[in-house]
Amino acid sequence: MKRAILLAAAMAGIVLSSYAQARLLVNAHAPKETISRHIYGHFSEHLGRCIYDGFWVSDTMQVPKKDRIRMDVVEALKKIKVPNLRWPGGCFADEYHWRDGIGPRENRPKMINSSWGNVTEDNSFGTHEFLELCSLIDCEPYISANVGSGTVQEMNNWVEYLNFDGLSPLTDLRKKNGRDKPWGVEFWGVGNESWGCGGNMTPEYYAGEYRRYATFCKNYPDARLKKIVSGANSNDYNWTEVMMKNIPLNMMWGLSLHHYTIPKNWGDKGSATQFNEREYFLAMRSCMEMETLIQRHSIIMDKYDPNKRVGLVVDEWGIWTNVEPGTNPAFLYQQNSMRDAIIAGTTLNIFNNHADRVKMAELAQTVNVLQAVILTKGRQMLLTPTYHIFDLYKVHQDAKLLPVQLAGPEYNSENDKLQAVNVSASQDASGAIHISFVNIDPNKDITIRTALNGSSWKNVTGQIITSPKFTDINTFEQPGKIVPAAFKGAKKEGEELVVTLPKLSVVVLELK
Structure with missing residues (x-):
């Protein structure tokens, strides 16, 4: 409970800050509905x-x-x-x-x-x-x-x-x-x-x-x-x-x-x-x-x-x-x-x-x-x-849906703005937790500090899909331009998961 209160305070602070980082809470204590x-x-x-x-x-x-x-x-x-x-x-x-x-x-x-x-x-x-x-x-x-x-x-x-x-x-x-x-x-x-x-x-x-x-x-x-x-x-x-x-x-x-x-x-x-x-x-x-x-x-x-x-x-x-x-x-x-x-x-x-x-x-x-x-x-x-x-x-x-709370930066265009990062998390039958992150911002990397309540995970691995330009495509002449690759931008710091999402990327992590 104390950790959740501190995280909530940190998240509230981020809303008033320059969004140098994002904060995420994943509640592994409370698996919810099954993701069909x-x-x-x-x-x-x-x-x-x-x-x-x-x-x-x-x-x-x-x-x-x-x-x-x-x-x-x-x-x-x-x-x-x-x-x-x-x-x-x-x-x-x-x-x-x-x-x-x-x-x-x-x-x-x-x-x-x-x-x-x-x-x-x-x-x-x-x-x-x-x-x-x-x-x-x-x-x-x-x-x-x-x-x-x-x-x-x-x-x-x-x-x-x-x-x-x-x-x-x-x-x-x-x-x-x-x-x-x-x-x-x-x-x-x-x-x-x-x-x-x-x-x-x-x-x-x-x-x-x-x-x-x-x-x-x-x-x-x-x-x-x-x-x-x-x-x-x-x-x-x-x-x-x-x-x-x-x-x-x-x-x-x-x-x-x-x-x-x-x-x-x-x-x-x-x-x-x-x-x-x-x-x-x-x-x-x-x-x-x-x-x-x-x-x-x-x-x-x-x-x-x-x-x-x-x-x-x-x-x-x-x-x-x-x-x-x-x-x-x-x-x-x-x-x-x-x-x-x-x-x-x-x-x-x-x-x-x-x-x-x-x-x-x-x-x-x-x-x-x-x-x-x-x-x-x-x-x-x-x-x-x-x-x-x-x-x-x-x-x-x-898998079982894990509730998430996210506070993070916005992606701005002219007078419009969107949430720059979106995420979902689940726990499979073996107990492994998977978190899928999307950074829609084509200009900024974003670091996310994540607290996982109810999980005693030890190791993290991941894959990423990204490319330098949002117009990049796979072609019959170059079919492997955009393909999954190993992701090395996630680590454990104390009890937190720290992830740096490259601009314009989709990352899926597995925690065991």
């Missing part, structure tokens, strides 16, 4: 080169494949322990009819992907292919069902086709298509962005539709559905209010939220690689709005759900910039910079610290689209800086 591994999920839509030419490649491409699934991509995702994969959209979900994507591929009907460039969708990657991909990655499938242009019966039949193990025409059809036993898919999104591309519905109308669809989505043995409501667009708090008020808690497992980091504005989002410090600052401000969004949506949810039965599911997040010059504007292909690594680390820290309400999240999107963790070019594959953040942060999956 599903916070570290990913999203893959039939959009641009995410599925086709990303996961699903030509028969003739000379890369390791299973069927047409690209195995180097699979192995990279296994390494970061991807817990779930959301599919088939996105906006595409509400024009997708699942029966078009089953059976012999040569007999599957083609369609126009009117959501993303009016390209022809040949449906060669469908339900069986997606679930095989999830099996290879060793992750759980999260399916977004068609409410916008589909029917209740269509979704009901899809659930039965995937999850029922008895006698029925649909199980016979599944077996005819090569799958004897059901998959047992539990995560189901009932529509996507129903306020926009999923139907331009009012919240009241969608809440009624959700109740109708959810009623006919049946549980089967070994597959109790986790149904997810199509939730708010960023700060549309009224949408959340109407959902929580009008949908019984026992009819939903989660309520979604979508928020993208936009460096400039929706009309001109800004370049992924050519930007100045002011634009970098504005991107970080947009990213850090996630904290306010989660707090305010959670307050509304708490009013109707004080026991936190319903999870907040941030199933689309990440930075959205202009596409790379010379690429199809509907394919949303963008490069991935050191700025994006800072955004990923910051956002994951926010999710970790709200683990009491945030139970699931999906980065948009996995391969070749938006803030991708993997880029491909023919036979080449590239791991982005964002990929390496997920690699470092996987230590938090299913």
Whole structure:
């Protein structure tokens, strides 16, 4: 208690000082909620080169494949322990009819992907292919069902086709298509962005539709559905209010939220690689709005759900910039910079610290689209800086959240300011403590003195992701420019942990 009082006094003093140092208190006496591994999920839509030419490649491409699934991509995702994969959209979900994507591929009907460039969708990657991909990655499938242009019966039949193990025409059809036993898919999104591309519905109308669809989505043995409501667009708090008020808690497992980091504005989002410090600052401000969004949506949810039965599911997040010059504007292909690594680390820290309400999240999107963790070019594959953040942060999956208190310097731009450092901490099943730090300031190193109440740690090791410029990227010619490296800037002084964070860096420490 005395140490906590002294630390609080020191932290109060720092607020009035020039912020030469930061102070952090990690309370290892009080492990809190479990950080769900599903916070570290990913999203893959039939959009641009995410599925086709990303996961699903030509028969003739000379890369390791299973069927047409690209195995180097699979192995990279296994390494970061991807817990779930959301599919088939996105906006595409509400024009997708699942029966078009089953059976012999040569007999599957083609369609126009009117959501993303009016390209022809040949449906060669469908339900069986997606679930095989999830099996290879060793992750759980999260399916977004068609409410916008589909029917209740269509979704009901899809659930039965995937999850029922008895006698029925649909199980016979599944077996005819090569799958004897059901998959047992539990995560189901009932529509996507129903306020926009999923139907331009009012919240009241969608809440009624959700109740109708959810009623006919049946549980089967070994597959109790986790149904997810199509939730708010960023700060549309009224949408959340109407959902929580009008949908019984026992009819939903989660309520979604979508928020993208936009460096400039929706009309001109800004370049992924050519930007100045002011634009970098504005991107970080947009990213850090996630904290306010989660707090305010959670307050509304708490009013109707004080026991936190319903999870907040941030199933689309990440930075959205202009596409790379010379690429199809509907394919949303963008490069991935050191700025994006800072955004990923910051956002994951926010999710970790709200683990009491945030139970699931999906980065948009996995391969070749938006803030991708993997880029491909023919036979080449590239791991982005964002990929390496997920690699470092996987230590938090299913660990116990440790409460933190931080007082530290601000990062200033013109008349604006942001907290320069953000952090989250957890304790895994072996007792090891992991602390993830992000220094968003591109100009200043920051030293943090940390007290860990309730821990008798002896040794500290760590890894760092950093680069001299926020515009730095990995390229197919130089794929290792931004990769994790051993971190030597942490030490024990008495009972304190002292860490010097280089400017523009993400550091993950392990204390044992």
